[in-house]
Amino acid sequence: MHFVDLHCHLLPSIDDGSSSIVETVEMLRVAHRRGTRGIVATPHTFQPMFAAFSSMELIGAFSRMMEELNELSRQEQYSFLQEMDVHLGAENFASAEFREALEKRKVLTLNGSRYLLVEFSSFMPFPLIEAAVDQILEHELTPVLAHVERYEFSYQLPESLDDLKRRGCVIQINAEAFDRRRNGEVMEFALSLARRGVLDVIASDGHDVRGRPPVVQGAFETLRRELPEVAVETWMSANPSRILANQSLETPE
Numbered sequence: 001m002h003f004v005d006l007h008c009h010l011l012p013s014i015d016d017g018s019s020s021i022v023e024t025v026e027m028l029r030v031a032h033r034r035g036t037r038g039i040v041a042t043p044h045t046f047q048p049m050f051a052a053f054s055s056m057e058l059i060g061a062f063s064r065m066m067e068e069l070n071e072l073s074r075q076e077q078y079s080f081l082q083e084m085d086v087h088l089g090a091e092n093f094a095s096a097e098f099r100e101a102l103e104k105r106k107v108l109t110l111n112g113s114r115y116l117l118v119e120f121s122s123f124m125p126f127p128l129i130e131a132a133v134d135q136i137l138e139h140e141l142t143p144v145l146a147h148v149e150r151y152e153f154s155y156q157l158p159e160s161l162d163d164l165k166r167r168g169c170v171i172q173i174n175a176e177a178f179d180r181r182r183n184g185e186v187m188e189f190a191l192s193l194a195r196r197g198v199l200d201v202i203a204s205d206g207h208d209v210r211g212r213p214p215v216v217q218g219a220f221e222t223l224r225r226e227l228p229e230v231a232v233e234t235w236m237s238a239n240p241s242r243i244l245a246n247q248s249l250e251t252p253e
């Protein structure tokens with residue numbers, strides 16, 4: 001089984017992720033070494049903290065990156081790149097600009113599927129999150145809630161996540177949430193979501209090579225000691241693969 005990582009800031013010189021094609025290649029090397037074979041470049045978009053790029057500009061940057069990766073992959077030391085399946089998506093920040101672009105259908109989904117990765121500000125009140133989720137659903141897109149462990153509402157109103165799921169929202173958690181050394185409280189929360197069957201996808205949200213690397217393997221090792229391996233594989237391989245193929249998801253028993 002290989003991992004498929006749906007959320008990673010691989011696209012160089014766009015946001016706070018990779019700063020160059022050299023860094024992108026090294027991020028891909030780390031991901032490959034740790035068992036990932038499918039990965040999606042999800043640059044921040046509509047996030048006021050970063051420069052605004054249109055979907056067309058991101059598509060252009062992605063195809064330039066792919067040309068360089070394909071070129072490099074012919075060299076012996078970069079031949080691992082041939083085994084990496086790299087796709088384009090975006091991490092859409094639910095701002096007013098995002099909602100406008102959504103109305104015009106000018107948003108980037110994950111690999112052109114109906115699945116749209118969306119993030120909110122950490123302290124956004126739940127009713128506003130619910131309204132944005134509904135707006136995405138009205139456009140016949142499926143929202144994928146990025147890094148569920150980051151939001152205040154996730155802890156204060158954990159049952160609201162079941163509500164989002166019932167509406168059709170997909171729940172993504174970052175692999176680092178299962179790292180007890182970083183934050184025991186987040187880890188307990190993450191495990192409770194896994195046990196309750198609230199999770200759909202585990203992804204790296206990788207930004208660089210060392211600080212926030214594109215690695216999900218540690219979470220896999222932790223989780224398979226706690227839960228049936230088939231469930232963990234669903235979150236880290238089967239479901240992300242289904243999303244990229246625009247198919248419906250599985251919920252492990």
Ligand SMILES: [Fe+2]
Pocket residue numbers: 007008009091146205
């Ligand atoms: Fe992210």
